[in-house]
Amino acid sequence: MDIKKIKPSETWKIRHEVMWPDLPFEFVQLEEDHSGLHFGVFEKEKLVSIVSCFITEDEMQFRKLATLKEFQGKGIASVLLQYILDLAKEKKLSKVWCNARTHKKSFYEKFGMMATQQNFIKEGQEFTIMEVLL
Template sequence: MEMKIRKITCVATLDIRQRVLWPDKPKEYCEVEGDESALHYGIYLEEVLVGVASVYEDAGAVRLRKFAVEAEHQGMGLGAALIRHVIHYVQCAGATVFWCDARESARAFYERFGLSIEGERFYKANVSYYRMSMNFQPD
């Protein structure tokens, strides 16, 4: 199967964000402040969008938000390919820190790519999260 990663629009991310992350909420709930200026990536399998990730830059720190892969395509390495792509972009862009609020259920996934937990578990909308990050050395 052919896999491609492309930059996409914020609007293109919303259906997958809603289905995977917040299926009991309206699509508007999945929009976040800064979407219009963020970079959005999609992973395509046979020309069908099956995963999304959005990155938000702020003074050398880059935040990953709304990272999601369709349930039927999880466990196939697509999310791993997408996160590797994003981390490569972040490093090439000269970021000093890459971070996210990771659902507790995804903690081990992010640890595989070098992110570490910062602080205590916290909750958003009754879902448990950890702040996770990785630092990059300037060239």
């Protein structure tokens, strides 16, 4: 398993397939992608998991953490999330946060992330803003 920096366009196929398969492909292309840091996990040179990070002042938001269905449940997203948390610490950021699908909160809690009181619904999915102070 290798983690590498990737181009924004390399994230789109997995974002679409895993997160929003019923919506147009363009839906997963974020306006701010060009200003983010994007990382991918490769298994035998196949891109299997992705995440996009956006740093503003001393905070980092990560978005679109996704792993191909056939590679889920193997700890790949956990390794990738720990990688970006370590990156945030190296950069001496004070907070990392995300908009987590509410039914996935327990995954993020394993990394010390706490649910805030902020919830919202997007395209029929319920989200909770989660954060960890570093």
